Amino acid sequence: MSTPPTQADPAQLRAWLHGAARRDRLAFRALYEASAPRLYGLALRILGRRELAEEVLQESFVAIWHHAVDYESALSAPMTWMTAIVRNRAFDVLRHRRSTGEDDALDSAALASLADLAATPAERLQTSSEAQALADCMAALEARHREVIGMAFFHDLSYSDVANKLTLPLGTVKTWIRRSLARLHDCLSARGAA
Incomplete structure (x- = not known):
């Protein structure tokens, strides 16, 4: 994991x-090779421990493989x-370790920080603009719609998990x-952020 982060073309x-969504293993491997160093760096900055960062990176790529079809x-x-x-998984690890008392040495400020420290100022500005839109x-x-979107995409819950947590029928959640x-796509397109 000592390879310096590279700037892969967003396209x-x-x-x-999209290849990973079609279960193309070669596309997924290329995605991993292009993005893992930077994502590992983020996990390491949040967690401060190599073994935890490696675990989070592995779990994150499993989630990316399984949810690539959901990427919009x-x-x-x-x-x-x-x-x-990666950030959500790293913060989940921090929260879990704190709640179980496994690691009091982890910096509590990391939980409050949501900035990607590996991003360049231009990337932070772009991310900030996209986030605001x-x-x-x-x-x-x-x-209620905001809630289900947040649970599914920002908290990485499956549709079934969202339905169970909110005691709603799965069909309703879907x-x-x-x-x-569709509404978010239309809104972002109208704002020129899509």
Whole structure:
């Protein structure tokens, strides 16, 4: 994991993600090779321990493989989407270790920090603009629809898990997510962020 991070072309990352959604192992391997060093660096910065960062990276790529079909290019750039998965998993590990008392030495400020420290200023500005556009479009959704989208995409829960947590029929959750994604796509397209 000592390879310096490379800047992969977002269009190429998107193509590899779509390939992974079709279960193309070569595309997934290329995606991994292009993005793993940077994502590992992010996990290491959050967790501060190599073994935890490696575990989070592995779990994140399993999630990326399983959820590549759910990736919506209109909602975020490929690296932004993958970074969110790694960041969420890393914070989950921090929370778990704190709640079980496994590691009191982990920096509590890391939980409050959501900035990708590996990003360049231009990437941070782009991510900030995309995040603001997404936040504005999310705010236009009905509260329950916002909730299911947040649970499914920002907390990486399966549709079944969302349905169980909210005690809703699975079909309802799927319909709300499908309609909400269409509304978000339209909103972001109208804002020029898609």
